[in-house]
Amino acid sequence: MTLNSKIPAGPLDKKWESYKSTCKLVNPANKRHLDIIVVGTGLAGASAAASLGELGYKVKTFCFQDSPRRAHSIAAQGGINAAKNYQNDGDSTYRLFYDTIKGGDYRSREGNVHRLAEVSANIIDQCVAQGVPFAREYGGLLSNRSFGGTQVQRTFYAAGQTGQQLLIGAYQALERQVALGNVTQYSRHEMLELVIIDGKARGIIARNLVTGELERFFAHAVLLCSGGYGNVFYLSTNAMGSNVTAAWKAHKKGAYFGNPCFTQIHPTCIPVSGDHQSKLTLMSESLRNDGRIWVPKKQGDSRKPNEIPEDERDYYLERRYPAFGNLVPRDVASRAAKERCDAGYGVGASKQAVYLDYASAIERYGKVEANKQGLSNADARTIRELGEGVVKEKYGNLFEMYEKITGENPYKVPMRIYPAVHYTMGGLWVDYELQTTVPGLYALGEANFSDHGANRLGASALMQGLADGYFVIPYTLGNNLADDIRTKAIPTNHPAFEAAEKEVSDRINRLMNIKGKESVESFHKRLGKIMWDKCGMARNAQGLKEAVEEIKALRKEFWSNVYIPGEVKEFNPELDKAGRVADFLELGELMCLDALNRNESCGGHFREEYQTEDGEAMRQDDKYMYVAAWEYKGDSQFEMHREDLNYEVVHPSQRSYK
Amino acid sequence: MEHYHMNLTLKVWRQKNKNERGRFETFQVKNISSEMSFLEMFDVLNEQLVAEQKEPIAFDHDCREGICGMCSMYINGRAHGPWHHTTTCQLHMREYKDGDTIVVEPWRANSFPVIKDLVVDRSSFDRIIQAGGYVSVNTGNAVDANALPIEKQKADESFAAAACIGCGACVAACPNASAMLFVSAKVSHLALLPQGDPERKTRAVNMIQQMDKEGFGSCTNIGACEAECPKGISLENIARLNREYIGAVFSGSGEGNA
Ligand SMILES: Cc1cc2nc3c(=O)[nH]c(=O)nc-3n(C[C@H](O)[C@H](O)[C@H](O)COP(=O)(O)OP(=O)(O)OC[C@H]3O[C@@H](n4cnc5c(N)ncnc54)[C@H](O)[C@@H]3O)c2cc1C
Ligand code: SF4
Numbered sequence: 001m002t003l004n005s006k007i008p009a010g011p012l013d014k015k016w017e018s019y020k021s022t023c024k025l026v027n028p029a030n031k032r033h034l035d036i037i038v039v040g041t042g043l044a045g046a047s048a049a050a051s052l053g054e055l056g057y058k059v060k061t062f063c064f065q066d067s068p069r070r071a072h073s074i075a076a077q078g079g080i081n082a083a084k085n086y087q088n089d090g091d092s093t094y095r096l097f098y099d100t101i102k103g104g105d106y107r108s109r110e111g112n113v114h115r116l117a118e119v120s121a122n123i124i125d126q127c128v129a130q131g132v133p134f135a136r137e138y139g140g141l142l143s144n145r146s147f148g149g150t151q152v153q154r155t156f157y158a159a160g161q162t163g164q165q166l167l168i169g170a171y172q173a174l175e176r177q178v179a180l181g182n183v184t185q186y187s188r189h190e191m192l193e194l195v196i197i198d199g200k201a202r203g204i205i206a207r208n209l210v211t212g213e214l215e216r217f218f219a220h221a222v223l224l225c226s227g228g229y230g231n232v233f234y235l236s237t238n239a240m241g242s243n244v245t246a247a248w249k250a251h252k253k254g255a256y257f258g259n260p261c262f263t264q265i266h267p268t269c270i271p272v273s274g275d276h277q278s279k280l281t282l283m284s285e286s287l288r289n290d291g292r293i294w295v296p297k298k299q300g301d302s303r304k305p306n307e308i309p310e311d312e313r314d315y316y317l318e319r320r321y322p323a324f325g326n327l328v329p330r331d332v333a334s335r336a337a338k339e340r341c342d343a344g345y346g347v348g349a350s351k352q353a354v355y356l357d358y359a360s361a362i363e364r365y366g367k368v369e370a371n372k373q374g375l376s377n378a379d380a381r382t383i384r385e386l387g388e389g390v391v392k393e394k395y396g397n398l399f400e401m402y403e404k405i406t407g408e409n410p411y412k413v414p415m416r417i418y419p420a421v422h423y424t425m426g427g428l429w430v431d432y433e434l435q436t437t438v439p440g441l442y443a444l445g446e447a448n449f450s451d452h453g454a455n456r457l458g459a460s461a462l463m464q465g466l467a468d469g470y471f472v473i474p475y476t477l478g479n480n481l482a483d484d485i486r487t488k489a490i491p492t493n494h495p496a497f498e499a500a501e502k503e504v505s506d507r508i509n510r511l512m513n514i515k516g517k518e519s520v521e522s523f524h525k526r527l528g529k530i531m532w533d534k535c536g537m538a539r540n541a542q543g544l545k546e547a548v549e550e551i552k553a554l555r556k557e558f559w560s561n562v563y564i565p566g567e568v569k570e571f572n573p574e575l576d577k578a579g580r581v582a583d584f585l586e587l588g589e590l591m592c593l594d595a596l597n598r599n600e601s602c603g604g605h606f607r608e609e610y611q612t613e614d615g616e617a618m619r620q621d622d623k624y625m626y627v628a629a630w631e632y633k634g635d636s637q638f639e640m641h642r643e644d645l646n647y648e649v650v651h652p653s654q655r656s657y658k
Numbered sequence: 659m660e661h662y663h664m665n666l667t668l669k670v671w672r673q674k675n676k677n678e679r680g681r682f683e684t685f686q687v688k689n690i691s692s693e694m695s696f697l698e699m700f701d702v703l704n705e706q707l708v709a710e711q712k713e714p715i716a717f718d719h720d721c722r723e724g725i726c727g728m729c730s731m732y733i734n735g736r737a738h739g740p741w742h743h744t745t746t747c748q749l750h751m752r753e754y755k756d757g758d759t760i761v762v763e764p765w766r767a768n769s770f771p772v773i774k775d776l777v778v779d780r781s782s783f784d785r786i787i788q789a790g791g792y793v794s795v796n797t798g799n800a801v802d803a804n805a806l807p808i809e810k811q812k813a814d815e816s817f818a819a820a821a822c823i824g825c826g827a828c829v830a831a832c833p834n835a836s837a838m839l840f841v842s843a844k845v846s847h848l849a850l851l852p853q854g855d856p857e858r859k860t861r862a863v864n865m866i867q868q869m870d871k872e873g874f875g876s877c878t879n880i881g882a883c884e885a886e887c888p889k890g891i892s893l894e895n896i897a898r899l900n901r902e903y904i905g906a907v908f909s910g911s912g913e914g915n916a
């Protein structure tokens with residue numbers, strides 16, 4: 001199959017407009033007879049389901065948590081980007097488009113990214129109309145802050161809870177449609193198979209997680225909004241339940257997987273404290289605005305941080321990147337921390353951490369504050385106290401969270417941080433209409449591969465999820481469903497549903513009957529370790545080849561030695577987890593193959609063989625300026641299809657932050 | 659921070675499903691690190707149970723960052739345990755010492771039936787939101803976001819109410835199992851904003867009607883909800899809800915849409 005991205009013809013800034021004014025429409029009477037399944041109720045799923053319900057489609061939503069409001073999107077802290085230019089600081093649709101393409105290290109589509117920038121402003125309008133309480137200035141207008149990788153202030157936020165407020169806005173819009181009878185909501189339901197009839201996605205098999213029963217659902221189209229797959233690494237900043245299952249089932253039924261190896265590792269997370277660690281907690285990127293990152297100059301230095309004199313500290317980001325200092329992009333900051341720790345300069349009990357120090361910011365702010373208050377000879381202690389007050393106002397909730405988790409007071413002792421898996425740029429391959437290679441199957445939000453190339457900029461995932469759900473899919477779905485209005489609802493006793501359900505129940509029974517010795521958790525941890533060591537922040541051909549073999553062996557062991565307690569027909573979280581880990585054990589292999597195929601370093605994908613003399617990433621535009629879209633061909637069999645990326649407007653160049 | 663290890667006795671509520679009767683079961687866990695979170699201690703216990711080929715304890719959790727509202731344990735008689743403004747997942751083991759006994763129960767309320775062990779059904783909260791916890795605006799209808807300035811103080815107050823994570827600790831903590839704090843947080847969030855103004859009367863009335871229909875108890879101003887709420891939702895919101903409700907009923911616009 002040749003990949004057709006279906007980017008509309010015409011100049012970049014007219015493509016979306018012309019698509020919208022020429023696409024096919026479905027009239028309201030027909031919409032009432034069209035069923036849509038939306039898997040996932042995060043920002044992408046909730047916004048899509050609410051908007052489609054408003055248009056009159058018959059929508060069903062699914063999520064594995066007990067309420068749509070608990071999707072992983074709720075945890076986003078920092079903010080959402082939009083090209084509003086409210087600060088009059090030179091922002092524009094083009095600039096947001098350009099920053100996103102460059103931030104993604106020139107591995108995303110111009111057409112998609114420009115559309116994203118165009119609709120970004122509508123998102124903020126929509127959210128405000130719903131009552132999302134964004135931060136405001138004293139004049140009553142919306143407030144903005146800056147984020148990594150940009151020179152303008154275009155990030156809208158609601159304290160450290162932006163994702164929560166945006167999701168609650170979308171959730172409320174969704175619940176309104178439930179009340180109006182346009183949406184039926186299935187919580188604690190997990191999609192376990194896609195049903196394809198005559199080459200089109202026509203439904204799903206879901207397991208009711210309370211009763212354990214398998215249930216069949218028909219629809220004219222299926223939207224996967226099931227989030228990212230960072231938990232393949234076991235430890236990540238994702239919620240515990242985030243998984244790849246929905247996307248992976250679709251992949252095995254014919255949907256190509258785009259750039260699976262593109263993973264984002266966030267530089268500022270609370271480090272692992274021991275083997276018991278179940279997840280990692282992000283400390284917002286905004287902390288790098290004022291904090292200074294350092295390690296001791298002496299290897300294995302075991303002194304307490306406050307005992308290490310100034311001239312024995314290595315502020316390595318400031319040393320290596322004088323122009324950007326502590327504000328280099330995420331991928332660069334993460335690799336630099338790893339480099340120092342690997343070289344033996346790490347701090348804390350595990351030596352896998354670096355310091356994020358607020359002492360100089362506290363002193364700086366304290367002096368300013370003392371001046372403001374007219375205290376001309378304030379002593380050091382007063383200055384400190386005043387400074388702590390300012391820092392508390394800006395970052396108080398983050399400092400509090402750090403203290404709850406570590407038991408250390410970050411106002412007095414520098415925070416310890418280390419990079420952690422955070423986001424997956426890869427995902428199901430989709431065309432401009434967000435349709436996968438399976439007709440009638442769409443992917444939105446983090447589940448697709450679309451807009452962030454090899455590295456996502458901060459505050460852009462929320463933007464993309466809501467763009468897809470509120471403003472893109474309502475048009476593109478209609479364009480395709482216009483040809484489907486004569487298709488009657490297919491009864492779920494159709495043989496395709498029978499067969500799909502049987503596949504699921506056979507697999508569940510197989511899992512339950514292994515009755516081995518090792519827990520699901522233990523397999524997940526072992527997979528995570530392979531992925532982190534060999535397909536993590538730095539990768540090389542040798543390690544990736546080893547990883548492929550290790551994963552295959554681990555998968556075999558899993559299928560012969562996993563132990564799952566309890567019954568099938570009951571609430572059984574161990575069984576839920578087993579299915580997810582089984583899929584991660586297949587995905588992990590594909591990620592390594594993709595990383596092995598891509599003989600270059602770009603964005604979050606760093607191949608040690610491809611770096612400059614001073615350790616910076618080296619792209620190979622002549623060979624790898626393409627999307628790798630993988631087709632599933634059977635166990636461990638994947639075929640790669642290329643979608644070449646053509647830059648008509650932007651001229652790719654090597655990124656430099658020196 | 660000094661780290662230490664401890665052995666603990668856990669008394670945990672076990673209940674096979676909604677219909678069967680539950681009971682406490684006692685477990686010993688060893689060598690728990692003071693650096694673990696409370697749920698990581700449960701992970702250790704569950705791994706131990708799986709190793710013995712016994713059924714692990716079912717409990718709800720997802721983000722483990724104090725924001726999704728999924729975790730819900732009633733620990734030694736307190737919803738989300740002893741720490742102020744803290745969800746179960748953010749409670750850490752340095753709170754405990756070697757030899758302690760910890761009793762863990764599910765949220766207890768008629769409107770939150772137990773699904774299994776420590777897992778309860780909170781779908782009644784979704785239905786309360788469905789009754790009116792939104793602004794009726796369709797996608798695409800919005801005006802420019804800055805066309806409507808909102809006084810900072812109002813916006814901040816609204817935000818403070820919107821911080822509710824829908825966990826249900828307020829219900830679990832209340833002797834009457836009232837959901838007033840939850841309902842009032844949503845009503846306040848929207849009533850304080852001009853966007854929420856056109857529907858404020860029907861919203862208050864319909865949400866309260868639904869709350870009653872779900873079987874939540876009535877509010878007698880005990881204040882246990884506020885004390886246990888992990889997000890610091892204040893009792894002032896309940897006072898505001900009462901004013902909204904009374905205002906709506908007296909102006910005659912309280913026709914439910916049910
Ligand atoms: C800690 C943290 C902070 C972040 N901060 C920011 C930020 O400040 N700004 C920003 O732009 N981005 C941020 N991100 C990234 C951003 O939050 C996510 O990329 C985004 O929210 C994903 O939204 P989504 O709708 O695609 O998926 P999710 O919100 O992950 O939702 C997935 C949905 O799918 C459902 N689901 C999954 N599988 C199945 C299945 N098999 N069956 C049924 N249902 C299923 C789930 O129940 C859930 O409802 C952050 C991420 C993390 C981890
Ligand atoms: S009001 Fe507080 S306790 Fe009640 S549901 Fe909201 S966050 Fe939880």
Ligand code: FES
Nearest residue numbers: 720722727729747
């Ligand atoms: S698990 Fe999300 S709030 Fe505790």
